[in-house]
Amino acid sequence: MNNLTLRQLTYFEALAHEGHFGRAAERCAISQPALSVQIKDLEESLGFALFERGPRHVRLTALGEAFARRAGDILRAVADMNDWAETAKGGRIERLRLGVIPTIAPYLLPRFISNVTQAYPTIDLHVRETVTPRLITELLDGRLDAAIVALPTDEPALAEMSLFTEEMVLVRPEKDSGAPLVPPNALDEMRLLLLEEGHCFRDQALSFCNISPARPRDGLDGSSLSTLVQMVGAGIGVTLIPDMAVDVETRSAPVCITRFDTPPPTRTVGLVWRKSNPMTDALREIGHIVRGAAQA
Amino acid sequence: MNNLTLRQLTYFEALAHEGHFGRAAERCAISQPALSVQIKDLEESLGFALFERGPRHVRLTALGEAFARRAGDILRAVADMNDWAETAKGGRIERLRLGVIPTIAPYLLPRFISNVTQAYPTIDLHVRETVTPRLITELLDGRLDAAIVALPTDEPALAEMSLFTEEMVLVRPEKDSGAPLVPPNALDEMRLLLLEEGHCFRDQALSFCNISPARPRDGLDGSSLSTLVQMVGAGIGVTLIPDMAVDVETRSAPVCITRFDTPPPTRTVGLVWRKSNPMTDALREIGHIVRGAAQA
DNA sequence: TTGCTGTCATAATTTTTAATTATGAATAAT
DNA sequence: ATTATTCATAATTAAAAATTATGACAGCAA
Numbered sequence: 001m002n003n004l005t006l007r008q009l010t011y012f013e014a015l016a017h018e019g020h021f022g023r024a025a026e027r028c029a030i031s032q033p034a035l036s037v038q039i040k041d042l043e044e045s046l047g048f049a050l051f052e053r054g055p056r057h058v059r060l061t062a063l064g065e066a067f068a069r070r071a072g073d074i075l076r077a078v079a080d081m082n083d084w085a086e087t088a089k090g091g092r093i094e095r096l097r098l099g100v101i102p103t104i105a106p107y108l109l110p111r112f113i114s115n116v117t118q119a120y121p122t123i124d125l126h127v128r129e130t131v132t133p134r135l136i137t138e139l140l141d142g143r144l145d146a147a148i149v150a151l152p153t154d155e156p157a158l159a160e161m162s163l164f165t166e167e168m169v170l171v172r173p174e175k176d177s178g179a180p181l182v183p184p185n186a187l188d189e190m191r192l193l194l195l196e197e198g199h200c201f202r203d204q205a206l207s208f209c210n211i212s213p214a215r216p217r218d219g220l221d222g223s224s225l226s227t228l229v230q231m232v233g234a235g236i237g238v239t240l241i242p243d244m245a246v247d248v249e250t251r252s253a254p255v256c257i258t259r260f261d262t263p264p265p266t267r268t269v270g271l272v273w274r275k276s277n278p279m280t281d282a283l284r285e286i287g288h289i290v291r292g293a294a295q296a
Numbered sequence: 297m298n299n300l301t302l303r304q305l306t307y308f309e310a311l312a313h314e315g316h317f318g319r320a321a322e323r324c325a326i327s328q329p330a331l332s333v334q335i336k337d338l339e340e341s342l343g344f345a346l347f348e349r350g351p352r353h354v355r356l357t358a359l360g361e362a363f364a365r366r367a368g369d370i371l372r373a374v375a376d377m378n379d380w381a382e383t384a385k386g387g388r389i390e391r392l393r394l395g396v397i398p399t400i401a402p403y404l405l406p407r408f409i410s411n412v413t414q415a416y417p418t419i420d421l422h423v424r425e426t427v428t429p430r431l432i433t434e435l436l437d438g439r440l441d442a443a444i445v446a447l448p449t450d451e452p453a454l455a456e457m458s459l460f461t462e463e464m465v466l467v468r469p470e471k472d473s474g475a476p477l478v479p480p481n482a483l484d485e486m487r488l489l490l491l492e493e494g495h496c497f498r499d500q501a502l503s504f505c506n507i508s509p510a511r512p513r514d515g516l517d518g519s520s521l522s523t524l525v526q527m528v529g530a531g532i533g534v535t536l537i538p539d540m541a542v543d544v545e546t547r548s549a550p551v552c553i554t555r556f557d558t559p560p561p562t563r564t565v566g567l568v569w570r571k572s573n574p575m576t577d578a579l580r581e582i583g584h585i586v587r588g589a590a591q592a
Numbered sequence: 593t594t595g596c597t598g599t600c601a602t603a604a605t606t607t608t609t610a611a612t613t614a615t616g617a618a619t620a621a622t
Numbered sequence: 623a624t625t626a627t628t629c630a631t632a633a634t635t636a637a638a639a640a641t642t643a644t645g646a647c648a649g650c651a652a
Contacts, residue, residue: 004302004374004377004378005301005302005303006300006301006302007301007639020599021599021600021601022598022599022600030639030640030641031640031641031642032599032600032601033600033601033602033603033640033641033642033643034639034640034641036600036601036602037601037602037639037640038639040601046381046384046385047381047382047385048381048384048385048387048574049574052438052570052572052573052574053572053599053600053601054453054570054572054648055598055599055600055647055648055649056598056599056648056649057438058599058600059438061573061574061575062389062390062391062392062441062575063384063390065391066380066384066390066391067377067381070373070376070377070380071377073373074370074373074374074377077366077369077370077373078300078370080366081300081363081366081367081370082300084362084366085342085343085344085363088342088344088359088362089342089343089344091344093358094358094359094362095358095361096358142348142353142355145358156619157350274348274350276348276349276350276353277348277357278344278345278348278357279357279358303610316628317628317629317630318627318628318629326610326611326612327611327612327613328628328629328630329611329612329613329614329629329630329631329632330610330611330612332629332630332631333610333611333630333631334610336630349628349629349630350619351618351619351620351627351628351629352619352620352627352628354628354629
């Protein structure tokens, strides 16, 4: 009863246009009986005649004309979709929901966003900034397509592509600029200021300094690198920041930067996405763009 | 390449909605592999993946979501069309292009139009008024669906349904109201006013009076019954009009009506349409409505 | 009338498409 | 490691749609 097919609509349109079974069949590149049968089936399943057949003419009935308008709309929509698919299959990304951790976002985003939108002019780019565990959850959930986080993630369902490795540097008040470099495990006693729980950068810093994550550290947490640096400038303590943040953050506070001896503490930043995401190639391309922007 | 089917769209929508091959297949009342294969074929012919398959989830890719919107539009249009067909197949007329001859139109139309639109509230009614030969041509051409003319038409391709038979009556100036009835073949000498060539009513009148259609009759032709009656009122001659026109036309001119003895001259008016028109039943219904209106 | 022609419908058959059942591979959960 | 879940693949059957051949019917010309 309710088994209309696009094939029937196509044949119908050809017949409506030609007004002749033989010519319509030719236009569809099929035999005349094939078209005849399809039209008959169509009329049968609709329950009324679409064409008035006379020995000298085939023409639309009143209902046929109304049907023709609807059929035309549908066929046009289908053709549109095919066109769209044709351009879409160039492997291009239509929409990218990208997560970025807060210790990277403010410094990296401005550098690569324009590159991405230039490479993919039609892309619909959404950026979400939050801590790694949340990003991973949303990624696995399908709420994000990819994320820029510190590697490794230890998530078997995720593919990783490393983008760059950067040093962590020590930030001290400006007056300490001549002071000697202290060993990492001495930092805690100098009142080491860190990000709140959840930030992977905090964990990395603690690990570098051999401080137990469980130990209470009241009053020494900030919610952003910017805040931490301001606190250092006010003489409250010292902190660690990634190399990438140096330019931006040290400009607005009286602090000085000290790099550690070899081997310096580092973190590796990468792009991650679900292994099951079929756009792996395109995502890897995005990764290259980000990598290029980060190095510049 | 370009062989999309509605079946594929249906399965696609089910899978997009369920996010699970097994359940989507169940919803479509088919087996899981059947759905799997159709989705695969669809993706293959599009040239890109619509779904991201993971061991624990099946979800739309970005392109898949865009595709889903288009697919939804198309499926909705198809569903609409099915709904429309459902109501349309009640044998109802959507559009009626009706031809009527000029000696009937002004008197009959006002009587039945409201009945027709009442019986078919959604009808799209077009009325064309012209002489019989032209109506027949347009009917055979498919430019009209039906016509109200004097029978018979002698057209083998047309079906006829007689509606009513009416007398032709004599119209004379009012001052002749007491005058005796003259025999038909004497009318010519009393300056018989007739419609122009092409009107079937003219031919019927000539035939009744035994006048040769070929004979020149200069200055005695009018373009409408109304004109003829006015001319009679002005004392220029006499004329014949159909019974149905009496009420309307004698009201505005100083004329009197005389009926002929038995057997009176009559004409039979009928509805005609192409035999090949599939809406015969509905047209016959229209005929009944017109018949009822004519008798009232 | 009597073929002849154009045109669509129908029938028999083959080809193509889409379903089924059975089974395999991958992976998360136990 | 084992099991359960879930999707893909293969072999087969069923259904749909094509083909070729032929029939029916009306218009037209001899």
